Amino acid sequence: MLIDIEVNNKKIQAKKGETVLEALNKSGIKVPTLCRMEGFSSTGACRMCVVEVEGKSGLIPSCSYPIEESLKIRTHTPRVIQARKMLVELLLSNHPDDCLYCSSNSNCELQDMAVELNIRERRISGEKTKANIDQSSPGIVRDPAKCILCGRCVRVCEEVLGVSTFDFKKRGHKTGIATSMDKDLNFSNCVHCGQCLVVCPTGSLFEKTNIDVVQQMLNNQDVEVIVQYSPSIAVSIADELGLRPGKDLNGILNAVLRRIGFSRIFDTSFAADVAIFEQSAELADRIKNEENIPMLSSCCPAWIKHMEQSFPDMTDLVSTTKSPQQILGALIKTYYAQKENVAPEKIFSVSVMPCTAKKFESQREEMTQRGISDIDAVLTTRELLKLIRLYGIDVHSIDEEMSDNPFNTRSSASKLVSVSGGLSESLVRTLSYHLTGKELSNLKITKLRGTKEIRETEVKIGKYQVRLAVVNGLGTANKLLSEIREGKSKAHFIEIMACPGGCINGGGQPYDTDEKSLKNRSKAIYDLDEKEAIKVAHKNPSLISLYNEFLGDPFGEKSIKLLHTSYKKRDVLL
Ligand code: SF4
Ligand code: SF4
Numbered sequence: 299m300l301i302d303i304e305v306n307n308k309k310i311q312a313k314k315g316e317t318v319l320e321a322l323n324k325s326g327i328k329v330p331t332l333c334r335m336e337g338f339s340s341t342g343a344c345r346m347c348v349v350e351v352e353g354k355s356g357l358i359p360s361c362s363y364p365i366e367e368s369l370k371i372r373t374h375t376p377r378v379i380q381a382r383k384m385l386v387e388l389l390l391s392n393h394p395d396d397c398l399y400c401s402s403n404s405n406c407e408l409q410d411m412a413v414e415l416n417i418r419e420r421r422i423s424g425e426k427t428k429a430n431i432d433q434s435s436p437g438i439v440r441d442p443a444k445c446i447l448c449g450r451c452v453r454v455c456e457e458v459l460g461v462s463t464f465d466f467k468k469r470g471h472k473t474g475i476a477t478s479m480d481k482d483l484n485f486s487n488c489v490h491c492g493q494c495l496v497v498c499p500t501g502s503l504f505e506k507t508n509i510d511v512v513q514q515m516l517n518n519q520d521v522e523v524i525v526q527y528s529p530s531i532a533v534s535i536a537d538e539l540g541l542r543p544g545k546d547l548n549g550i551l552n553a554v555l556r557r558i559g560f561s562r563i564f565d566t567s568f569a570a571d572v573a574i575f576e577q578s579a580e581l582a583d584r585i586k587n588e589e590n591i592p593m594l595s596s597c598c599p600a601w602i603k604h605m606e607q608s609f610p611d612m613t614d615l616v617s618t619t620k621s622p623q624q625i626l627g628a629l630i631k632t633y634y635a636q637k638e639n640v641a642p643e644k645i646f647s648v649s650v651m652p653c654t655a656k657k658f659e660s661q662r663e664e665m666t667q668r669g670i671s672d673i674d675a676v677l678t679t680r681e682l683l684k685l686i687r688l689y690g691i692d693v694h695s696i697d698e699e700m701s702d703n704p705f706n707t708r709s710s711a712s713k714l715v716s717v718s719g720g721l722s723e724s725l726v727r728t729l730s731y732h733l734t735g736k737e738l739s740n741l742k743i744t745k746l747r748g749t750k751e752i753r754e755t756e757v758k759i760g761k762y763q764v765r766l767a768v769v770n771g772l773g774t775a776n777k778l779l780s781e782i783r784e785g786k787s788k789a790h791f792i793e794i795m796a797c798p799g800g801c802i803n804g805g806g807q808p809y810d811t812d813e814k815s816l817k818n819r820s821k822a823i824y825d826l827d828e829k830e831a832i833k834v835a836h837k838n839p840s841l842i843s844l845y846n847e848f849l850g851d852p853f854g855e856k857s858i859k860l861l862h863t864s865y866k867k868r869d870v871l872l
């Protein structure tokens with residue numbers, strides 16, 4: 299129900315029950331916030347959103363105060379501005395002064411707030427929090443001195459991921475954010491998904507960068523520096539580069555990476571086709587033999603770590619197929635190296651991924667062959683964007699180029715893997731080929747698309763009624779995994795990705811990713827699937843050559859050795 303309220307002496311209409319902040323934002327009145335996150339209930343931790351409400355003596359946090367009849371609100375009175383200014387000055391009094399060198403420089407909400415409130419000098423000099431920077435995680439760095447206690451990381455990790463790595467510790471001026479028993483991140487149950495650093499308003503949480511090492515290797519004449527980029531990258535960077543949001547930049551990306559100096563450019567989409575081909579062969583095998591059902595997906599390294607530490611009894615259910623990043627890494631240092639007559643140790647293999655957990659995955663000891671890592675350095679989408687700026691590349695004046703042989707073709711199914719539900723849709727297309735030798739008559743499985751927490755459907759393939767389920771985000775996965783434990787799940791295959799929406803919303807994607815960007819990215823991917831000729835992984839010509847020339851059968855002896863892995867129970871502090 300709409301009711302009239304008064305804001306800054308003007309009548310506006312607002313919905314009864316919504317918060318004052320929501321009503322103000324809808325009317326185009328901007329009120330600063332630091333702890334609030336879209337889609338989450340308010341905690342009232344920062345008090346930046348305070349306003350004056352007629353009849354109330356104190357200032358009211360607008361993010362939690364509900365709209366009611368006859369409200370009269372003032373949003374920018376001298377008292378309100380002074381209160382906000384004082385809050386920011388107090389935060390700054392306990393904040394390091396190294397903005398120029400901070401990873402969040404020019405992407406920091408505290409910095410923005412200081413500019414907005416015209417804070418140009420340090421009037422309060424408080425005692426600074428002394429804390430060691432935690433560099434122990436392969437993907438995430440934590441600088442507690444820059445924490446402003448907004449609690450966003452705590453909530454995302456608990457409510458979205460269902461992992462609960464962080465919590466508040468101590469009280470009063472000693473309050474802080476800590477992992478279990480205040481240990482470093484690598485001892486914790488953190489799955490390295492990166493969702494907390496995306497929401498952190500300051501430089502307290504940020505990714506561990508590999509830009510320097512990649513640059514050093516690009517200058518080293520003795521090694522061949524090869525790069526692969528994930529299927530989601532091409533649709534995730536356009537807005538950051540001033541192009542139409544969601545535009546597919548595959549061809550431009552190939553040209554950009556060549557200009558940076560990589561000797562070979564490979565699209566990981568090729569390896570996504572290989573992953574689909576292997577994983578569906580594995581699933582066909584399990585369905586025929588009626589063992590280890592439901593098969594759980596294995597592409598997402600954050601989910602895999604979560605399973606190893608919280609659901610180790612389910613290890614046998616998880617597909618053994620490596621992720622596309624690791625499959626291509628393994629093929630570059632074997633098939634490609636052999637074809638091009640390069641020693642694997644002379645190859646430095648870089649991947650560009652939407653995800654900080656990929657940094658962790660590349661360092662798993664199972665991902666090496668004879669002591670040589672399949673992948674040597676992982677960059678996130680954000681690091682790629684920094685590299686593009688560092689090398690002064692203007693994407694507006696660049697022509698599209700092809701990726702390199704022998705991995706330069708892909709199906710549109712490989713691109714679907716970037717969105718939640720896309721892996722299942724792609725998998726079932728090739729599962730039909732493995733189970734019956736025939737193509738599915740209807741390739742588009744709309745019931746698996748969208749953002750619903752759990753999506754389920756059944757597909758008739760020959761004599762089999764195959765049941766598929768998709769889980770949107772790790773938090774939701776916990777529910778379904780408990781059902782499996784209780785023997786209640788009827789699915790043959792369950793797709794689990796840690797980040798809601800899938801890799802297009804990974805923790806390594808541009809900071810400004812919102813619902814609209816996600817829609818643009820998934821639309822670009824589904825449009826591509828509509829218009830491309832090769833829609834199934836098993837018809838990718840480069841994949842057919844790879845199996846004919848090198849691997850033999852899918853899920854055969856050679857591919858099991860190179861492209862499959864194993865899992866183990868992981869002891870962490872829960
Ligand atoms: S990286 Fe993911 S799992 Fe780790 S603390 Fe952050 S949100 Fe939690
Ligand atoms: S680490 Fe960042 S997100 Fe977490 S409480 Fe501190 S400032 Fe907020």
Ligand code: FES
Pocket residue numbers: 330331332333334340341342343344345346347348359360361362
């Ligand atoms: S945004 Fe309202 S209290 Fe933080």
